[in-house]
């Protein structure tokens with residue numbers, strides 16, 4: 021009895037209890053929390069696949085086969101990956117309407133959420149290129165000069181030097197790249213639609229793809245990443261000159277008036 025209370029009063033007892041409690045909470049968290057999150061992700065994923073499968077059966081199976089194995093009207097989708105679906109459906113190429121040399125772009129008929137579900141289903145048929153994230157495709161801060169070099173060596177022979185596109189053989193064509201979103205440019209490089217070669221991340225890393233996207237955007241005059249300072253509408257020397265006249269001269273006049281007023285006051289007193 022005496023021994024126990026003595027031990028209880030040991031100065032380290034409180035610290036030991038605290039450490040044990042912390043270890044227990046930490047252990048419990050480690051055991052349950054990430055597992056819970058992983059499980060939630062997994063359920064969301066299998067739900068998306070289920071929904072995608074239904075959309076696929078209605079809109080795509082007639083040409084690509086009930087299990088994506090392909091038919092005489094459309095190629096197999098096993099292993100094309102979510103990026104190929106996001107690109108093909110997101111640019112309105114799929115679902116194709118009639119056979120021809122090349123499936124044209126049309127109005128997109130699915131919502132992005134439905135496209136994600138279709139992509140999840142097709143990705144579940146076999147591993148392939150994965151839809152890139154926003155941070156992977158955002159060209160902000162990328163090297164436009166390097167992008168231009170890469171574009172001229174890898175893309176210009178079909179898409180022309182500034183990406184306005186051009187005709188290929190057998191009624192096929194490389195489309196203009198104007199107005200194509202960074203994500204779809206990235207996915208085109210990942211998946212190589214039609215006659216276009218693919219440029220997987222293993223041979224053309226993310227950084228180079230971003231440089232190319234930045235170049236394509238710059239030559240089309242879209243979303244040019246500003247080099248810093250005020251953009252002034254990016255209208256070039258005219259707006260810059262106007263800015264200098266109005267604000268620069270205005271400031272000089274203001275200073276002159278202020279100086280004059282003060283020297284006048286100083287003289288009076």
Ligand code: HEC
Pocket residue numbers: 076079080081082083084093094095096097100104105108109114115116117118121122123138211212213214
């Ligand atoms: C009328 C037939 C038809 C329908 C319907 C159709 N496709 Fe296609 N699909 C094709 C053909 C043909 C190609 C090959 C196109 C080409 O090479 O230009 C293709 C190509 C694709 C590709 C590219 C495959 C690759 O190797 O990169 C994907 C992905 C795709 N389709 C997904 C879909 C999805 C998803 C749907 C349903 C929303 C769909 N398709 C509906 C005929 C069809």
Ligand code: HEC
Pocket residue numbers: 111113122123125171174175176177178179188192193194195196197200204205206208209213214215216217219232
């Ligand atoms: C051998 C010729 C060829 C080369 C080289 C090539 N492309 Fe393509 N590209 C094509 C063709 C053909 C299509 C149209 C595919 C389709 O409609 O299914 C295309 C489509 C695209 C699209 C989709 C445009 C849209 O309107 O949706 C993008 C983006 C693109 N290419 C970017 C590139 C980039 C970037 C490179 C260089 C890294 C490149 N391409 C190299 C032939 C080429």
